[in-house]
Amino acid sequence: MSEMFSLVDLKVRFDTKRGALNAVRGATIHVAAGECLGVVGESGSGKTVMWRAAMGLLRGRRVTRQGSVTLDGTELLTMTEKEVRQLWGTKIAMVFQDPMTALNPVRRIGSQISEALVKRLGMSKDEAAARTLELLKLVRMPETEKLVRKFPHQLSGGMRQRVMIAMAIACNPKVLLADEPTTALDVTVQAQVLDLLSELREKLGMAMVIVTHDLGIVAGHSDRIAVMYAGEIVELAPTVELFSNTRMPYTEALLNSIPKLTDTSGSRMRAIPGSPPDPVATTTGCFFAPRCAYATDRCRSEHPELVDDGSGHAYRCFFPLGKGK
């Protein structure tokens, strides 16, 4: 498989009043063309920052980005803002979390979608209008002719997220970053939107990254899953492998924390004790050690590297689960 979007040793640092905040501490990950990568982590694990920084949406005086990001063979980090903007929409696009705020309240749905077609692809107004209807049909919206005349507040959350997806795929991007695409939606609508994203990925041959805090979201829709913790990738494996042979204690703890229907009522949730390390402070040892049930002295003093066990399953642990001690 050819690599479409690659992050090599990407570090993202924010200058804050308290000192340097290491949001992403050297992440290496490759997304192949047509592949769907799930990225899972709790709030503050750096998952959103990582992709926004890689895309170039996150820049400014207080943001330092190091490492390398290549999109279809082109290096992005050294580009000027103007050059990167040329790639947004046409090569790489993003679907955002909250469809309530991500659409302009004063503009009609149709004009919001066709704007990109006219300005980026140079279509005429009529061509863009026709293409807008096609796009809306592609995201399975009913009554598209009526819909283009509507304003965002006249649509439900799920419909707005479909409009967002239509906007993101309008210029045929090769990579689609979906940042918590279903978090703001009802559970039934979540499944529909995820199915739609998978379908579009196959139809359009895009590479896709789904960022979420919910392992269940990506379980059925991704080829591989990366688990992030404290700005690092701590486990990376094909989806089935990750669930059947979990190696990283953090991933295991995440899986255990999902409530099960078979739990007796009134039983306690299995939350992970403690909280993630302070991203400003420097920590020695494994970042998860203070919360890990299996931590040893070595875990507390030495920082583990992300190692691949040869089968495409990588983890950042000295004592991986299921490998004997």
Next chain:
Amino acid sequence: MALSRRAPVGLVLSSAWLGICLISAIFGDFFPIPEWNAYDYENVGVPLFSPGHLLGTDFDGTDILAGIVHGARTSLGIAVTAVVVGSLIGGALGVVAAYRRGWVDSVITMYFNVALSIPTLVLTLVMVAIFSSPNLDDPSAGMPRELVIVISLTLVIIPILGRIARSSALTWTGRDFVLVAESIGMTRRSILWTHIVPNVLPSMMSVGFLAAGVVIVVEGGLAILGAGTDPGASWGSMLAKNRQDLSILPSTTIIPVIAIALTVMALNYFGDYVRLRIDDRESRI
């Protein structure tokens, strides 16, 4: 629609009054009334409802109704011009400051703050003193009085509306849909026009109405200080011209005051109404 479909009484009254003023300002020349600066020596200082002079005359024999009708043109003209030009310039500066941030923002904000620190009347008085002719009978010695007043009031309006535009644009710039527009590769300029400006306009409109009221009052104040338009040409200068007759013939001063008061109240009501509609709209998005 959360608001009732029937227009509120205040809105109807305000619209009616502003409509009358507007018609007077535009078509006043065709009304069957004397010239605003004509002297009727037969009827000097006649009270209200005198034949031929519905609102009476002052001690120069000029018709008060004619003065009010003509004054509408001057007062509203000055207010509308100052607010429209001021909000165009101020709005542009404010939106650019909010969207560009950095040194551009610092410079523009500093200008706003400095301009706001100068008292309105002091600024306009100084402008009139420097630029316009000191002798009302010889206007060629400087710029026309009205023009200087409009320019100085515009300078007053720019920072007020500019700050409103900036703060409004700042909140809209942080909204997700701006990020979305960026992420699909829209240029900064097109984002500014399609996403920021249409959302900033309503709040500027609401303050614009209030500002027009302020301008009318300030213009009246200038007239009383002797730095206004020609005597009797605007509501303010009618007031200034006849103020020493307040105890003898109160109608000459009270009528222009009523005209100013009604107009300012109507403008404030409009501003509040627009504000209410915006709040109502934004609570739904």
